[in-house]
Amino acid sequence: MNVLCSAVHVALPTVGEAAITGPLAAHVDSCMPCRGEVLRYRQMYRELDALEIDSHRAPSDLTNQVVANLGPVALVEHEPRRDNRLPVAAAVVATAAAGTAVLYKIYRDRAA
């Protein structure tokens, strides 16, 4: 096994056949064992991709079990309404400004 063979063996389980380009592709064309390895991985990826997503039958009572155990739906957390945001922001700014003014007045009185 040479360096290119090793590279093929690392690339196939990492990236798949898409990694076999350029010098690696040229090597695979001329190396029977590597070509066999590419075919084996190709077949494996195809089999994985072809697996059905619903091949296992759920227990016959699953739906009934679920429905029998449904609790209350979670309450949706409503975002604050946009038209409420402006007055709230104005109130926060006004409070901050008033606080700053009071602190400034206290500071000036003490300085005097």
Next chain:
Amino acid sequence: MERERVEPPQPQDLIERAKQGDRDAFGELVAQHQHEVFTLAVRLVRDRDLAADVSQDAFIRAWRAMPKFRGDAKFSTWMHRITVNTAWTHRAKQKRVRLDPLESLTSEPQASTLDPERAGEAASASPRIEAALMELSSSIRAVVVLKDVYGWSHSEIADHLGISVTAAKVRLHRGRKELRHMLHGYQDGVH
């Protein structure tokens, strides 16, 4: 006389009704997606009894979260994510109970711990590849299943399994190599 055809409820209609708290609509969604959710659960936890518990929990979590389902993804995709999270929660609970040390990255395939009858049940549809998947340790199998069967990205897998992207890539590489050797034998690859 021509019989009147009754159209089955459309998924979007069921989803909207379920979001409003309609249990019958949600029950219909469960009936439509139960095999898909159960199949993913079996592939993640391997044990059919545990997979049934995971599926039930996943649907109940989905029911609670229905009002938050915005429809950005398909309902089935959303259910897959919930199923993965639920399976991992069950797995973590089991690990705490059994203090199972086999789930680390350095673990070997669990061939000796696999009940042959269960493996046969699990490998019902595509015996060769499905049975080979079941031989992988659960932490490696989850990554291979989610990437190569369900087409998740590395970052999605890392996010849902609570691992780094690098760890996901390492497990995927290792899992694919193990699968290839299980399917074709070690001798084929030596030259």
